[in-house]
Amino acid sequence: MNLKSNEVFIPGAFPKYTYISRQSSEFDISYEVRLTQSLHTVGFLTSIIGPSKTGKTVLCEKVIGTEKMKSFSGSDFKETEDFWVTIARRVGLPLESEQTEQKTMQGQGLSGTREGRASAVTEKYHSNKDKVIQYFIENDWVLVLDDFHYASPNMQMEIAYQLKDAIRKYFKTVVISLPHRSDDAIRKNSDLSGRLNLINIEPWNTKELREIAVTGFDKLGLHIDSSIANDMAQESLSSPQLMQSICLNLCFLLDIDNIDKPKLDSSMLKKAYEMTSLNLLSYKEVARKLKSGPNPRGQKRKTYTINSGNQVDMYELLLKAISVDPPKVSLSIDEIKRRMDAMVSDADKPDRKKIKTTIDQVQSIMQTSEPMYQVFEYKDDKVYILEPLFLFYLRWGRLD
Ligand SMILES: Nc1ncnc2c1ncn2[C@@H]1O[C@H](COP(=O)(O)OP(=O)(O)OP(=O)(O)O)[C@@H](O)[C@H]1O
Ligand SMILES: [Mg+2]
Known part of the structure; x- marks a missing residue:
């Protein structure tokens, strides 16, 4: 049976050929x-x-x-x-x-x-x-x-x-x-x-997410290297839907439905991620709103020079810190600070207090906006990503 890629990878409905059975940590059964x-x-x-x-x-x-x-x-x-x-x-x-x-x-x-x-x-x-x-x-x-x-x-x-x-x-x-x-x-x-x-139902781990890619490409007659499957699983954060989307877009780029055994190498991943972000354009507005921060009321905000040479304010810096490698669904303040320190080239780097105030401000913007904007929460000194699709968009989508 010759299966088409969009029969194998189904991000929006029941995935007949790539359904993965999982076990919960609460009990030793699926x-x-x-x-x-x-x-x-x-x-x-x-x-x-x-x-x-x-x-x-x-x-x-x-x-x-x-x-x-x-x-x-x-x-x-x-x-x-x-x-x-x-x-x-x-x-x-x-x-x-x-x-x-x-x-x-x-x-x-x-x-x-x-x-x-x-x-x-x-x-x-x-x-x-x-x-x-x-x-x-x-x-x-x-x-x-x-x-x-x-x-x-x-x-x-x-x-x-x-x-x-x-x-x-x-x-x-x-x-x-x-x-x-x-x-x-x-x-x-x-x-x-x-x-x-x-x-x-618990969030998916990378091992389970990998299985979607391995099973699906196997059904399409293509072996996928474990380093590639790992990379895709990490980018999927905890979302099987993202994994299904990434795989489908990769198939599209490979033209797998028309070409026999196309060559799959890691250089294609970036393109597949960028293509996947096109399905998530609704997060562009979310990112824009959070990046702008609260109304500055005519005051000019302090900016920092980052490695690219650009000047960014605290709100933009926070989103950048959340989005850089490696992708993670929870980040402590210390981790965010380390990421900011590595990004900011000025001697004057934001301290913990400033980082916390910025997070608090963003949190109140989210709370007073529609549910779609509630993409992360700050709890017990950590930022928890509630919507993996948002983080994926921050990493791979066009923000300007
Ligand atoms: N066990 C699985 N194996 C493979 N892919 C899966 C599995 N579960 C979910 N997916 C993928 O994730 C997508 C979303 O799953 P589903 O709609 O069941 O989630 P949900 O928890 O009901 O979401 P919502 O909270 O929006 O109702 C599916 O369409 C499928 O692509
Ligand atoms: Mg549902």
């Missing part, structure tokens, strides 16, 4: 086995948490299979519509809600009273809920609530309440969420305690 075991446990809800783009959705697709997985986003649920009605509508299950309501009203002779209407509505909801549950069980479907953090806090509580009862009736559910975002409705819900299976 995430796939863990999820299978969790779904096998009647009366338990599965909660998957992991950083953005680490393969939470892909894991569910792998284990449950796209046919049996009925996926919803947190934002699909509105407070104006019953949870079960939203689900029924999407999976094409007809509900006889209007019919039930009419029948109850006529039959009871209670049509005008509040009690009459309330009992009809409750009955309707009960039957909708039971119908959906039964339909899911008959088809052996699993409800996957993806991006649960997009549901409003009220809706999250309501969903948790509905699920609590449903899981006892053999209804299988997985809730997926980002860390730091409120999923307290699930994990800190005392009604669900003792009935939760927690799966924490």
Whole structure:
């Protein structure tokens, strides 16, 4: 079978040929086995948490299979519509809600009273809920609530309440969420305690990222040197999506779909990284905003001369320090200082205090901007990169 490079490397969807199975450090089994075991446990809800783009959705697709997985986003649920009605509508299950309501009203002779209407509505909801549950069980479907953090806090509580009862009736559910975002409705819900299976997806390490490249190029009939695979894994930071993108762009540069056994050498990597950064142009504006720092209010900022001969202010210097070799997703203040010292050619170099103040300022710009701008955070004397794609863009994208 002759596979095309874009069938092998898939940065935006399920990677059939380059799916890598990983183990969590919490238990000595793969995430796939863990999820299978969790779904096998009647009366338990599965909660998957992991950083953005680490393969939470892909894991569910792998284990449950796209046919049996009925996926919803947190934002699909509105407070104006019953949870079960939203689900029924999407999976094409007809509900006889209007019919039930009419029948109850006529039959009871209670049509005008509040009690009459309330009992009809409750009955309707009960039957909708039971119908959906039964339909899911008959088809052996699993409800996957993806991006649960997009549901409003009220809706999250309501969903948790509905699920609590449903899981006892053999209804299988997985809730997926980002860390730091409120999923307290699930994990800190005392009604669900003792009935939760927690799966924490950890960031990818270089060994796991390498496997994507090695497996994929092998499928395309090309051996990849381990030094090249290592370099690519390091640049991918902790993101399997970046690795898939880099590999795909490298294939494009090699024209691998048309040329038999093209020569792959390390000189092509830089070009592949630059091409990959073209898919990340949305980070250009983020970089620009952070690099400008707060409004200087007419004051001229102190600048430093860097090795290239250019003059940069503290904000630009900070982004440069974060982006130079080797790429790292966490940096201590000492490390940032060492990087700045090596870059600044003046005798007067920024001290730790100045570095910290600059980071604080950038942090407050991020916090008062949209979520897209929250690309790193400062905690316990360290800068943690929250969005590996941003760091990749800083390293390889055009900033001017
Ligand atoms: N196990 C894996 N093996 C190989 N590639 C993977 C794997 N998991 C994820 N990827 C790559 O990363 C991409 C993103 O994965 P996925 O969409 O599942 O992440 P996510 O955690 O659900 O992200 P989000 O937080 O945005 O919902 C996939 O399209 C795929 O290219
Ligand atoms: Mg997802």
